[in-house]
Amino acid sequence: MPRSAEPPAAKPLPGRKAQAARNDELILDAARAVFLADANAPISAVAERAGVGISALYRRYPSKDVLLRTLCHDGLRRYNAEADAALEEPEGWQALAGFLERVVEADVHSLTVHLAGTFTPDESILPEVQHSEQVNNELVRRAHESGQLRPDITPQDLGIVLEACAAVSTPDAERTGQLRRRILALLLAGLRADGELPGPPPHAGEFAWRWKRTPGPRAGD
CATH class of the missing domain: 1.10.10 (Arc Repressor Mutant, subunit A)
Incomplete structure (x- = not known):
């Protein structure tokens, strides 16, 4: 690739x-x-x-806030770098599938999801957020054009797929990786399946509430 x-x-x-x-x-x-x-x-x-x-x-x-913001910003940059690389793949489905595989392998998503709501984001991350939206849209659009991605999948569904993989965790890092790859393979097969999905897809910004910092003291502030 x-x-x-x-x-x-x-x-x-x-x-x-x-x-x-x-x-x-x-x-x-x-x-x-x-x-x-x-x-x-x-x-x-x-x-x-x-x-x-x-x-x-x-x-x-x-401060801890600065450190947490840096970690999440770094994770988003890695995500975008993989998405940009995926867009060089000429075949739309392979680009999307390969991108998801690499992001799961790099364990980019579990940290950003885990830290959601634990710090105050600032505007410095907005360019990366906007870029991730653009590349997600393009990857899904091209996969649709390939005819291999089911028509009711939206860019927001990618976050659900990655979150499901990141939720798999065991004390053994190697085994965790094996199980995450297994779950992703099952989910990728589902993305190509026929039939209707129950309920509407996630809408843009539906999970943004998690990035609003919850009130109350935290250890280490």
């Missing part, structure tokens, strides 16, 4: 900047693991898992 060309290798960063970049990667990796396990975990748990001092973490992310 055609993919975007790899970007040119970045020049090595000098000493302090290189260390800061390494710390940032450690912090984000730790934050993904910590907040997937418990979205209400304190930010100190992230510093402990990353093996960095709390002051180093706060220099980069002055």
Whole structure:
């Protein structure tokens, strides 16, 4: 399947900047693991898992809100990158199916869904949100044109498919991946099936309520 060309290798960063970049990667990796396990975990748990001092973490992310926004923004950028790559595939159904497979494999969706409503979004994420809507629409349109996607599927249904896969979780990461791929294969078969689906499809913005931060104190604020 055609993919975007790899970007040119970045020049090595000098000493302090290189260390800061390494710390940032450690912090984000730790934050993904910590907040997937418990979205209400304190930010100190992230510093402990990353093996960095709390002051180093706060220099980069002055609040838990900032760290959570960064994680979700990063997940959305990854989602859009996979969607953009999928649009290079000339066959509409293969583009959509391959895109869903890669997003599930990368486990992009479970973090963003898990963190919904736990922080205050800001306008910096809007361009990525708008782009994701555009690429979702285009992927579904092309899959419809291929004649292989059932006609009553909408772009909003993609979120339901990915959420169903992300909901599968076991203590064994490898087994979780196997089961998610199995569920996705079943769902992809259903997207190509004949017959009517019960009820109307999700409408645009139907799940936006989850991104409205719920009131009340949280650990680690």
